């Protein structure tokens with residue numbers, strides 16, 4: 367696979383004359399007692415963006431996702447999604463987002479088939495789904511062969527594809543994936559990234575994902591946000607990754623945090 371196949375819809379996200387903001391964060395701060403977890407974060411995510419969020423362990427990536435999803439309303443500042451306030455319209459907004467949380471590995475004894483898991487995703491649409499869309503999704507994610515298998519009998523990468531189908535069954539406009547690449551082996555990863563790029567380019571789904579794999583973030587994301595409590599960078603990913611100073615600072619910062627985290 368050549369790199370150009372993996373480059374996301376930079377044109378639609380950056381050269382569009384009037385970008386449509388889908389997510390707007392203004393001065394978002396999250397505290398846990400006196401600990402500051404997110405510190406005054408402000409940025410916009412436009413329709414069609416493929417945004418990679420990078421930051422060391424404990425940087426606040428999952429916390430940020432939970433705020434955007436309306437699962438954590440204990441924040442200062444404001445978050446508007448689809449032109450609605452997350453505090454006032456959380457349920458309505460949640461229905462329009464597909465979410466794949468961190469670590470989805472199922473116990474082999476988990477008593478549900480792939481088909482049943484996907485249908486759980488329709489609850490956001492009152493249990494309704496379009497049969498043709500479901501067929502299209504099965505083709506797109508390549509899970510047709512194991513629809514009747516138990517989810518726990520599949521590999522990490524296969525389970526992740528099922529979770530994508532579940533997250534997309536209600537036809538969300540925004541897809542959020544929290545470190546989706548951790549359970550997938552290197553051989554399957556490229557196919558997985560290709561699927562994400564296809565969803566972004568061909569289905570025009572706005573994607574926000576987090577990862578510790580900087581090469582992958584550089585390769586597939588059109589934009590990048592660099593987070594450690596504060597937002598250190600938000601912009602074009604090529605611009606971020608082509609500047610060696612950015613990478614040097616990021617690596618030094620991550621290393622420092624890593625050592626600090628493991629020294630007590």
Ligand SMILES: Nc1ncnc2c1ncn2[C@@H]1O[C@H](COP(=O)(O)OP(=O)(O)OP(=O)(O)O)[C@@H](O)[C@H]1O
Pocket residue numbers: 398403421422423424425426427428429430
């Ligand atoms: N429910 C919680 N209660 C208290 N503190 C929490 C809670 N969830 C997260 N934190 C703290 O918030 C900080 C940010 O955690 P978060 O999970 O958002 O980071 P992350 O960037 O997603 O990390 P990782 O890359 O390790 O997944 C951490 O210091 C963590 O200990």
